[in-house]
Amino acid sequence: MSINFNNHYPARGYDELISDKGNPRRVASALCRYFTRLKHDELSELKQAVDMAIKGMGISFTVYSEGTNIDRSWPLDLIPRMITRKEWTRTEEGLKQRLTALNMFIDDLYNKQQVVKDGVFPKDVLAGAKNYRKQCEGIKPPFGVWAHICGADLVRDGDGTQYVLEDNLRVPSGVSYMLENRHVMKRVFPELFEDMDILPVDDYTTQLFDMLAAISPRKGEVPEVVVLTPGIYNSAYFEHSYLAQQMGAELVQGSDLVVDSDDCVYMRTIYGLKLVDVIYRRIDDDFLDPEEFRKDSTLGVPGLMRAWRAGNVAIANAPGAGVADDKVVYAFVPDLIRYYLSEEPIIPNVPTYLCMNDDDRAYVLDHLEELVVKPANESGGYGLLVGPHASKKQIRQFAGLIKNDPRNYIAQPTLSISTVPTLVDHDAAPRHVDLRPFTLQGKNTYTTTGGLSRVALPEGSLVVNSSQGGGSKDTWVVDMGDK
Amino acid sequence: MLSRVAENIYWMARYLERAEDTARLINSMTNLLLDIPRDVEIGWGELIKVVGGERLFNEYYPEKNDELSVMRFLTSDKRNPSSIVACINAARENARVTRDIIPNEVWEQANELFYFCGEYGKGSIGRRKRNDFMSGLIRRCQTMTGIMMGTIPHDDAYQFLRIGRNLERAEMSSRILDVAAAKLLSEEEDFNPAFATVRWINVLKSINAFQAYRRQGYLGVNGPDVLDYLLNEKDFPRSMGHCLEAVGSCLSAIPNPRVPRRHLNQVIKGLEELNTKRIKRSGLHRFIDEFQVGIGKIHSSLTDSYFSYE
Numbered sequence: 096m097s098i099n100f101n102n103h104y105p106a107r108g109y110d111e112l113i114s115d116k117g118n119p120r121r122v123a124s125a126l127c128r129y130f131t132r133l134k135h136d137e138l139s140e141l142k143q144a145v146d147m148a149i150k151g152m153g154i155s156f157t158v159y160s161e162g163t164n165i166d167r168s169w170p171l172d173l174i175p176r177m178i179t180r181k182e183w184t185r186t187e188e189g190l191k192q193r194l195t196a197l198n199m200f201i202d203d204l205y206n207k208q209q210v211v212k213d214g215v216f217p218k219d220v221l222a223g224a225k226n227y228r229k230q231c232e233g234i235k236p237p238f239g240v241w242a243h244i245c246g247a248d249l250v251r252d253g254d255g256t257q258y259v260l261e262d263n264l265r266v267p268s269g270v271s272y273m274l275e276n277r278h279v280m281k282r283v284f285p286e287l288f289e290d291m292d293i294l295p296v297d298d299y300t301t302q303l304f305d306m307l308a309a310i311s312p313r314k315g316e317v318p319e320v321v322v323l324t325p326g327i328y329n330s331a332y333f334e335h336s337y338l339a340q341q342m343g344a345e346l347v348q349g350s351d352l353v354v355d356s357d358d359c360v361y362m363r364t365i366y367g368l369k370l371v372d373v374i375y376r377r378i379d380d381d382f383l384d385p386e387e388f389r390k391d392s393t394l395g396v397p398g399l400m401r402a403w404r405a406g407n408v409a410i411a412n413a414p415g416a417g418v419a420d421d422k423v424v425y426a427f428v429p430d431l432i433r434y435y436l437s438e439e440p441i442i443p444n445v446p447t448y449l450c451m452n453d454d455d456r457a458y459v460l461d462h463l464e465e466l467v468v469k470p471a472n473e474s475g476g477y478g479l480l481v482g483p484h485a486s487k488k489q490i491r492q493f494a495g496l497i498k499n500d501p502r503n504y505i506a507q508p509t510l511s512i513s514t515v516p517t518l519v520d521h522d523a524a525p526r527h528v529d530l531r532p533f534t535l536q537g538k539n540t541y542t543t544t545g546g547l548s549r550v551a552l553p554e555g556s557l558v559v560n561s562s563q564g565g566g567s568k569d570t571w572v573v574d575m576g577d578k
Numbered sequence: 579m580l581s582r583v584a585e586n587i588y589w590m591a592r593y594l595e596r597a598e599d600t601a602r603l604i605n606s607m608t609n610l611l612l613d614i615p616r617d618v619e620i621g622w623g624e625l626i627k628v629v630g631g632e633r634l635f636n637e638y639y640p641e642k643n644d645e646l647s648v649m650r651f652l653t654s655d656k657r658n659p660s661s662i663v664a665c666i667n668a669a670r671e672n673a674r675v676t677r678d679i680i681p682n683e684v685w686e687q688a689n690e691l692f693y694f695c696g697e698y699g700k701g702s703i704g705r706r707k708r709n710d711f712m713s714g715l716i717r718r719c720q721t722m723t724g725i726m727m728g729t730i731p732h733d734d735a736y737q738f739l740r741i742g743r744n745l746e747r748a749e750m751s752s753r754i755l756d757v758a759a760a761k762l763l764s765e766e767e768d769f770n771p772a773f774a775t776v777r778w779i780n781v782l783k784s785i786n787a788f789q790a791y792r793r794q795g796y797l798g799v800n801g802p803d804v805l806d807y808l809l810n811e812k813d814f815p816r817s818m819g820h821c822l823e824a825v826g827s828c829l830s831a832i833p834n835p836r837v838p839r840r841h842l843n844q845v846i847k848g849l850e851e852l853n854t855k856r857i858k859r860s861g862l863h864r865f866i867d868e869f870q871v872g873i874g875k876i877h878s879s880l881t882d883s884y885f886s887y888e
Contacts, residue, residue, distance in 0.1 A: 152682065153689050327674055339678035346678035351580050363581045365734060365884045366833050 097138065098130045098523050100516065106525035108253045109513040111176055113525075122177045122573055125291060127516075130174065130523065138173075138521060141283060145171055148279045154272070156561055157330050170566040171276050173283075176515045176528060176548040180294065180574040186249070186257065187542045189441030190534045192432060194245050197262065197419050198536060199435040201241040204418060205231045215434045216427055220451070223502040224418050225472045226265075228380060230387050230400055231415035237310045240536050242419065243411035244303070244375075246270070249442070249530045249546075253511035258445045260529065262428070264412060264420040266377050270299060270533045271334040273547040274341075276569040292574035294544045299533065300341035303375075306537035307342075310409040311372040318372035320344040321362065323352070325378045325394045330562065335377050344375070354398030358405040373409045374399075380414050422471045422505045423449060446508060450501040459506040460497065463490045466506040468497070481557075483509055512557060515568060517550055527551045529559050530570065545570035579734040583676050585885035587735050590672035591742030597665035598719035599750035600652060601712040603628060606784030608708060613776050622648040628753045629660050646703055653711075654699040662715065663699045666691050681729040687722040694718055737828040741880070744828075748821035749873045754784050755808060756866040778804045785816045805854040805862070818869070822846050825876070838879040845872035 104110070105117040112123035119127035133141070146168070155166040178186075203210050204227070210216045221227065246267025248260040277296050281288055304320065311318035324335035326348050339346035351362050352371065361368035376383065382392040384399040402408045418424070426447040429440045448455040448466070459466060468480040480493040497504045514525035532546030548568040549559035559565040607625055623643045626635045631651065638657055639647045654663045673680060673688040694714060702711030723743070730736045778799045782788040785808060794811070796803045810819040826842055829835035852865055 150689075151686055153685050322678075327671070332674075333677075336674075336677035340682075344678070345580055345583075347580065348582070351582050365579050365581055365584050 097133055097135055098518075098521070100127060100131065100523055102522055103524040104516075106514050108511045108525075109251060109255050110525050111178075111251070111513055111515045111528070112174075113516060120177075122179050122575060126175070126177065126287065129287060135521060138518075142173060142518065144283045145173060145279055148282050149275075152275065152278070154275045154279070155333055156272075157328070157332055158562065169272055169275070170552075170561065171279060172550060172566050172568045173518050174516050174523060175280065175569040175571045176530070177571045177573055178545060179577075180292075180572055181577055183545065183572045185441065186532070189259075190245075190247060190532060190542050191536075191540045192436065192438060192441055193247065193259065193262070193428060194242065194534045194536050194540065196432040196435045197245075197264065197428065198240050198242055200431050201413075201416055201419050202235075202239045203435075205234060205241075205415060210431070210434060213434070215430055220423055220427075220502070223451075224421055224424070226380065226415070226417035226421060228415035228418070230404075231413070234404060234413075234415075236413050237312075237409065238536075238538055240310070241413040241416040243306060243310070243413070243536055245534045245536070246531050246546075247534065249532065250445075250510060251513035253513075255513075257442060258510070259428075259442050260445060261422075262420055262425060263531075265379060265417045266412070267531070267533070268331040268334050268377075269531050269547040269549075270543070271337040272567060273531075273533075273543065273545070273570070274299060275337075276547070276567060280569045291571070292576075294572045294574060296544050299543055300338060302535055302541045303338065304342040304344070306535045306539075306541070307344075307373045307375055307409075307411060309538040310411065312406055312409055313372055319362075319370060320373045320375065321347045321352075321371055323347055323349070323374050323376040323378060323396075325349075325382070329377070331377065338375070349378075349392075349394045349396050352396040352399075354396060354402050358398070358402050358407055360396065360399065360402045360408045371408060373411065375411050380417055383410075383414060420472075422447075422469050423451070423502065426505060445510065448506040450497050450504040450506065455506075456497065456501055459504075460494055463493060463506075465509060467509050468493050468504055468506045471503045471505060481509065515548070515550065517552070517566070517568075519552075519554075524554070526554070527557050527559070528568065545572045579679075579738075581885050583679055584734065584738045585881075586672045586676045587679070588738045588742040588880070588885075590669050590676070591739045592746040593665040593669035593672065594719055594722060595743045595746040596660060596750065597662045597669065598716055599747065599754075600629065600660070600662050600665070601715045601719075602786060603750075603754060603784050604649070604652060605709065605712045605716075606780050608705065609783070610777065610780040613780075624757050625652060628757045630753065631658060631660060634658055645705075649703045649708070653702055663695045666695045676735075679735055681725070683725050683729060684722065687718070687725055691715075691718045691722060732831075734832055737831050738884075741825050741828045744821040744824040745873060745876060747816060748818045748825075749870060751785055751808060751816060751818050751821070752866050752869050752873075754781065755805070756863060774801075775799050781808070787814060787816060790814050802854045802857075805857070809849055809852065809854065819846070819849055822849065832884070834883055837883055838876055841872065841875040841879050845869060845876065848872065 100113060101117060104113045105115050106113065112120055112127065114120055149168050149171060154169040156169055157166055200210060211218050211221060242264040244267065246263040246269060248263065249257055250260050251257045274297060307320045308318050320342065322335055322339040322344050324332060324346055326332065336346050345362065347362055353361050353363065355361055360371040362371055378394050381389045382394045384395050384397060385392045386397045387400045400414065403410050403414065425444065426449055429444050432438060432440045448459050450456045450459055464482045466482045470478045480489060512527045515528045516523035517526040528548050528550045530546050530548050533543045535541045548570045550566045550568055551557055551559045552564055552566050603625060621643055622645045625648055626632055629652065635651050639651060651658050652661055655661045656664050658664060670688045670692045673685055677685055698711050702708050726739060730739065778801060779788060782791050782804060787808060791807050808817050811817040812820050812823060814820055822842060822845060829839050829842065848868060
């Protein structure tokens with residue numbers, strides 16, 4: 096038995112590769128032909144080749160439980176997600192537009208707060224922003240950029256519209272898996288890469304290094320760039336070491352760094368102390384500097400904020416950038432784009448109800464069983480209510496939570512997220528996906544070609560997180576020859 | 579290079595070497611038992627002494643001295659930080675925190691070793707599958723060392739790798755000599771000479787030195803010559819003298835080696851001054867004790883000079 100796209104298609108909602116009539120879309124026709132021609136054994140062999148490559152290359156993510164690290168092999172599905180270059184060009188513009196506006200917004204908040212004075216962004220939303228850091232007021236980082244690395248999540252609804260679901264401006268992860276997915280796919284399907292115009296993704300780490308080098312406080316010399324990791328127990332440790340290795344940067348932990356009396360950051364080396372110019376930090380604000388944030392943090396570096404404020408070290412993403420990573424702020428992003436750039440947003444927001452507004456709250460409380468309710472400052476899918484799948488008890492509980500702390504909750508309609516054919520028991524079945532492209536901003540702005548596609552493996556599931564059984568797909572942006 | 583990374587690489591090399599040397603030791607002991615007369619008692623407890631694990635062993639295996647307990651303790655017991663499985667775990671954890679420095683192939687091989695131990699470690703305690711496991715392990719450790727030698731640029735990381743490996747190897751060689759040879763020296767007169775020869779051959783084999791020793795052109799296999807070879811033969815990569823010389827050449831390539839060098843020179847001097855022709859059991863034991871203390875001093879001075887930089 097080989098793959099037959101008619102067994103599970105047409106899908107109920109929008110599928111990225113197969114049309115609602117059950118035929119492959121133009122971008123996917125060669126790929127679908129390739130897969131339907133594979134014999135049962137050939138398919139098994141390819142699947143095994145992918146699994147072996149992943150195990151052999153040591154591509155893993157870490158689950159920490161019962162005092163030990165468990166390395167799980169990274170799950171990669173054989174069938175890629177495909178996007179035309181024409182569509183991608185527009186998405187890319189939309190992501191750059193969004194990050195540009197967000198950075199202008201953060202810079203404004205920590206300086207003049209003109210956006211509040213002009214009445215575009217409400218004062219009481221700012222007052223309730225948990226990730227606003229007073230310690231950052233008055234700082235002017237290079238190029239006015241605070242969020243240097245952004246990993247927005249994109250989803251497509253049933254009617255084919257693509258939305259930004261979250262902006263992820265703190266320490267977004269996943270880019271290493273995007274790069275490694277491509278390595279594995281090129282190893283296993285070299286003939287497909289020969290036959291199709293699949294745009295490459297592997298310049299990301301070079302772009303990342305260039306961006307980081309450009310924000311160094313010391314010009315004219317090769318800057319000392321370090322990646323600051325919380326350590327091996329972090330689930331993204333693989334990524335931290337991967338990026339450091341690819342950039343030729345030192346991978347450091349907080350204890351490797353020290354801030355001296357000259358307010359400069361140094362790392363402890365076998366030659367003595369060595370000056371650090373740029374820190375790509377992969378730990379949250381809260382743990383960055385025990386002198387100014389959480390005092391019990393052992394992951395951070397005492398005095399780091401002092402050194403940063405004195406302009407002696409660059410930190411990416413800048414402390415305080417997370418203020419714009421608030422789901423209430425998210426609702427204002429289209430307005431912020433209009434306000435700062437005088438442009439219409441290229442990629443729309445998912446319609447969002449702010450529970451702090453009386454009208455919105457009344458609507459939300461009346462329609463909880465249809466809506467998705469999210470707390471404003473959580474990430475990773477924690478603390479959600481998915482109305483259509485929730486029990487009466489959960490709905491009552493969320494109604495209470497919203498009434499108690501309306502500022503902390505937003506609600507959105509439940510989207511019918513698009514699917515991609517995914518290998519299930521030797522056949523291709525529709526499974527829901529999202530897409531996380533990565534956008535860099537420093538002196539210039541750069542977006543990855545495609546991104547990390549995450550897929551929810553159980554039928555009907557919308558949970559794409561790898562820690563909860565999600566898988567991944569390579570993302571192919573294909574040049575079809577049209578503009 | 580970061581002080582922490584230097585330390586991690588140093589320990590990765592030490593643990594890898596310790597696992598390999600323990601496997602060699604177990605292999606040679608198992609072989610020896612096949613050769614000796616059944617009424618001669620050679621306790622498995624000797625192996626525990628070689629690795630300096632008496633205290634832990636007595637705690638976890640009170641009143642035991644049998645082959646299976648000793649094998650479990652040396653091979654798969656994670657409570658023993660020097661068991662093969664624990665060493666491979668530790669080597670891999672040290673590799674994990676230096677993944678930005680070490681080539682991917684090294685990490686892949688560390689993984690392969692780890693999976694190999696996880697799959698076959700426990701099953702290797704009985705004699706039937708023991709040799710397969712030990713040989714497989716030795717081969718994989720050597721592969722990892724080979725990959726490292728062939729891919730790591732000869733910068734600071736490489737020097738710390740070689741220092742770790744050679745210090746550990748020198749110490750393990752001394753431990754093997756301490757037990758195997760000391761017992762031989764004391765009992766030589768009552769021993770059947772042919773049997774003494776078998777045991778000296780075994781000492782050589784446990785350090786993989788038998789072939790090399792024969793090629794060197796010694797007349798027979800006797801105590802003083804074997805001792806001399808394993809202590810001082812500079813050309814043989816597992817002799818204590820060779821290992822220390824290698825550490826010395828690494829020190830020349832890293833900054834500020836003054837203090838470690840002073841300790842190293844003392845140990846080398848002791849080695850060269852030992853007269854193997856006339857040595858007795860107690861003398862050798864005392865010498866090896868001093869040797870190990872010396873290695874410990876070199877280690878502490880490395881820690882002070884490089885790993886805990888303030």
